[in-house]
Amino acid sequence: MAVFGGIVTLIGSVFLLLGALGIVRMPDVYNRMQAGTKATTLGTLLFLTGIAIGQIECMCIFRILILILFIIFTNPISSHALARAAHHIGIPLTDKSVTDALADDESEKEGAV
Amino acid sequence: MADILYNTSAVIALIAIVLAGYRSLKGPNVADRVVALDVMTIISISLIVYVAALAQRIIYLDVAMVYALISFIGVIAIARYLERGL
Amino acid sequence: MKIFKQRILLLLFLMLFWVLLTSLDRQELIAGGVIVILLTLVFFRRAAVFSDFQITLKSLIYSIAYIFVFLAALVRSNLDIAFRVLNPKLPINPGIVKVKTSLNSKTGRLILANSITLTPGTLTVETKGDYYYIHWIDVSTQDVEQASHEIVSKFEKYLEVMFG
Amino acid sequence: MINVIIIVLGILMIASAFMAIYMRSLLSSIIAAGVISLLASIIYLLLAAPDVAMMEAAIGSGLTTVVFLYALSKVKNSGEDNHG
Incomplete structure (x- = not known):
């Protein structure tokens, strides 16, 4: 049982490492946010689950469960708020970008007013 | 065997925290730094839970929750400050 | 009747949260929690969490199925991100596209936006009215209808039954 | 194992402290101070002081950041740029 928990924890930590690597390698802030949010959410979920499996005799399952639920609910919200703020203060997308519908719509509205 | 697996994953999470810290120190503008800070926070929550399992104390999990x-x-x-001032 | 349903749902949600926070072996804490939650329900009339959840058998089945759909999408998005990051050429084709949703309830829209953020290659940037602006890491179409079909519709099918 | 974690986090903390001093924009300095407080909280926890770690997390990472941001938004008219 403990070995199985250890394997799950190891997979989770590999996803955490991939998230940090994505933060370093991606070219602009929106792509960094994508890599960071997704990889760290699943990585933390697997990491905590593995530790809960390994420590099954202590009564800490409930707290780890509430921690996992909390992270799943709040991580996308903070990422969304940051992306919105970054687009609002005008941080540009990378040169490889194809389209930017939000900037198009905003400039249209300002032109109409 | 299980101890080796847990310690290896803690070391990998530590490498991840160092990489995110590199981006937080280097990042070209403010939003990059905040994203790196967010990722560092989530990884350090995992690290805190690992320390709680290592020390066998439940109160460490409360620290992770508060954090x-x-x-x-x-x-x-x-984010709100960046958007329109606090 | 609607107020009554809201109160019951809020009571169940807060009770679940409290029981998870203090584990099950302390009876006095659970009794105190029940009293505090009832006082909250009396004094804060406008407090509503998950107030527009439909209580039917079909909706319960769909919400359990939704959890599995969501977890499968999460795993798939992580594998996708892993391949993109580990590839030395960094194959990305990003852009911000606009999609339309047909959900009406606020909680349903919140859960839909969170699910979009955690599924393969998409990130919600802004919501305005019925439209979501989504940063897509691999843009394949710029049309509103087609993008809605590719990103939104697989979750919307479940959320429409759950939240109306 | 514990010693390795403490040494690595301490080195990262010192680098972040230098960046907090030498950064040109004030907002970046505030974020670097948040990083310092995060790492200090983990180090307190590793040194077996959970109550101090909880206080450090609540005050250093939450309250100080918000108070600094409030002060910065009060003095924002002095020509400081958001970006950078």
Whole structure:
């Protein structure tokens, strides 16, 4: 049982490492946010689950469960708020970008007013 | 065997925290730094839970919970400041 | 009747949260929690969490199925991100596209936006009215209808039954 | 194992402290101070002081950041740029 928990924890930590690597390698802030949010959410979920499996005799399952639920609910919200703020203060997308519908719509509205 | 697996994953999470810290120190503008801070927070929550399992004390999990709550509020405050001032 | 349903749902949600926070072996804490939650329900009339959840058998089945759909999408998005990051050429084709949703309830829209953020290659940037602006890491179409079909519709099918 | 974690986090903390001093924009300095407080909280926890770690997390990472941001938004008219 403990070995199985250890394997799950190891997979989770590999996803955490991939998230940090994505933060370093991606070219602009929106792509960094994508890599960071997704990889760290699943990585933390697997990491905590593995530790809960390994420590099954202590009564800490409930707290780890509430921690996992909390992270799943709040991580996308903070990422969304940051992306919105970054687009609002005008941080540009990378040169490889194809389209930017939000900037198009905003400039249209300002032109109409 | 299980101890080796747990310690290896802690070392990998430590490498991840160092990489995110590199981006937080280097990042070209403010939003990059805040994203790196967010990722560092989530990884350090995992590290805190690992330390709790290592020391066999339940109260360490409370620290992780308080940390998740407070850092969420901090990131929201920074985003709101960037958008229109606090 | 609607107020009554809201109160019951809020009571169940807060009770679940409290029981998870203090584990099950302390009876006095659970009794105190029940009293505090009832006082909250009396004094804060406008407090509503998940107030527009439909209580039917079909909706319960769909919400359990939704959890599995969501977890499968999460795993798939992580594998996708892993391949993109580990590839030395960094194959990305990003852009912000606009999609339309047909959900009406606020909670349903919140859960839909969170699910979009955690599924393969998409990130919600802004919501305005019925439209979501989504940063897509691999843009394949710029049309509103087609993008809605590719990103939104697989979750919307479940959320429409759950939240109306 | 514990010693390795403490040494690595301490080195990262010192680098972040230098960046907090030498950064040109004030907002980046505030974020670097948040990083310092995060790492200090983990180090307190590793040194077996959970109550101090909880206080450090609540005050250093939450309250100080918000108060600094409030002060910065009060003095924002002095020509400081958001970006950078």
